[in-house]
Structures are given as C-alpha cells and as structure tokens.
Amino acid sequence: MLRPFLTSLILFLLLLAACAEPQTSRVTLTLQAMGFSQNEIEVSANQPVTLRLNNKDGYAHAFDLDEFDIHIQLAAAETAEITFTPTDSGTFTFYCSSPGHQAAGMAGSLVVVP
Numbered sequence: 874m875l876r877p878f879l880t881s882l883i884l885f886l887l888l889l890a891a892c893a894e895p896q897t898s899r900v901t902l903t904l905q906a907m908g909f910s911q912n913e914i915e916v917s918a919n920q921p922v923t924l925r926l927n928n929k930d931g932y933a934h935a936f937d938l939d940e941f942d943i944h945i946q947l948a949a950a951e952t953a954e955i956t957f958t959p960t961d962s963g964t965f966t967f968y969c970s971s972p973g974h975q976a977a978g979m980a981g982s983l984v985v986v987p
C-alpha cells in the first residue's frame with residue numbers, strides 16, 4: 874500500500890520545512906514623484922529581507938533607515954538591492970535624505986513584527 878509511505882513522506886516534508894532556514898522575504902519599493910510606492914512595510918524579526926529599490930525619477934533619491942545604519946544613494950533611474958536582517962521588533966522610519974524630499978513626503982514605516 875502506498876498510504877503509509879505517503880504519510881511518512883508528508884511528515885518528513887513538514888519536519889524539513891519546520892527546520893529549514895528562515896526564508897528571505899522580498900520587498901520592492903519604487904521611488905517616484907516624492908514618494909515611496911509603499912508607506913508601510915511589514916517584515917518579521919530575525920528573518921532576512923531583501924529590499925529592491927527602484928528609482929523611476931530622472932533625479933537622485935535615497936533610502937535611509939537610521940536604526941539599521943542603511944543609507945543608499947540612488948542616481949536617476951538607478952535600481953539597488955540590499956539584504957538585511959532586522960533583529961529588534963518595532964516601528965522604524967525610512968525616508969529619502971535628498972534635501973527636502975522627506976519634508977515633501979518621502980518617508981514611511983518599517984514595521985518589524987516579533
């Protein structure tokens with residue numbers, strides 16, 4: 874009979890999934906017209922996050938997240954990627970440090986859930 878074999882296989886796969894390394898979650902943010910495409914990003918603590926930053930404007934932007942010491946400059950039409958692992962939960966502000974951009978609305982919250 875196949876059934877005991879399948880049951881064992883499913884249990885084995887579940888065990889494997891539970892023991893696996895945390896998966897990297899991917900977030901894409903577009904930077905355009907003094908705004909980020911998402912004003913709130915939710916990620917899990919202790920799980921790697923790959924952030925893809927896509928500047929669609931014809932001038933420079935930046936992505937700054939002070940608490941994680943992340944400061945990325947993006948030239949016109951530039952795309953960049955960064956991977957980091959938030960260890961502390963909480964709500965952190967990200968913003969664009971190009972002069973005047975944060976005041977114009979280029980800011981958002983990174984919510985790290987435990």
Ligand SMILES: [Cu+2]
Nearest residue numbers: 934969971974
């Ligand atoms: Cu900007």
